[in-house]
Amino acid sequence: MTLSTHVLDTARGEPAAGVGVALYRRDGDAWAPVAWGQTDADGRLRDWVLDSAWGAGRYRLVFDTGAYLGEDAFFPEAVIVFQVSAPARHLHVPLLLSPFGFTTYLGS
Numbered sequence: 001m002t003l004s005t006h007v008l009d010t011a012r013g014e015p016a017a018g019v020g021v022a023l024y025r026r027d028g029d030a031w032a033p034v035a036w037g038q039t040d041a042d043g044r045l046r047d048w049v050l051d052s053a054w055g056a057g058r059y060r061l062v063f064d065t066g067a068y069l070g071e072d073a074f075f076p077e078a079v080i081v082f083q084v085s086a087p088a089r090h091l092h093v094p095l096l097l098s099p100f101g102f103t104t105y106l107g108s
Contacts, residue, residue, distance in 0.1 A: 002054060002087065004046040006094040006107070007039050007063065015043025016097055020064035023049060025057055034059070055087045063095055065102070078102045 003023070007016035019039045024031035037048035059082055066076030078095055092107035 002090045003049050004044065004090070004092045005039075005061065006045070006092070007043045007068075008094065008096050009043075009068075009098070010096050011098045015039070015041070016068055017041045017043055019043070019068045021045055021048075022062045022064075024060040024062070025053075026059070031060055054084075056084050058083050061093060063097075065097060068097075069099055074100050075102060080104050082106075 005021060007019045007021075008014075009016040017039055020036070021039065022036045023034045025034050026032075034053045035049040037045045039045050061080045061082075063078040063080075064076075065078050066073040069075075078097065080093060080095070082091075082093060084091065090108075093104060094107050096103045
């Protein structure tokens with residue numbers, strides 16, 4: 001698989017284990033579900049998307065941050081939309097999470 005992610009809790013200074021992550025692909029005017037997974041004890045999610053479901057196109061990662069941060073979470077979801085133009089390239093899209101903010105970047 002050529003997509004991985006990693007959720008780091010910057011407030012606690014440790015990986016965020018057990019965060020649900022859904023992957024969708026843009027299909028016309030709608031988002032079609034591709035895969036779902038949960039971060040491991042190290043906050044990582046890899047080998048979770050079938051090769052047959054991966055290709056060039058626009059994708060959306062939805063992180064269930066509310067389940068991790070609690071029901072009063074200011075950001076109950078973190079959504080990252082990205083474009084894949086070279087599907088053979090490995091993509092790592094991590095999430096740095098805190099109770100009142102999040103950021104991402106293209107990792108390696």
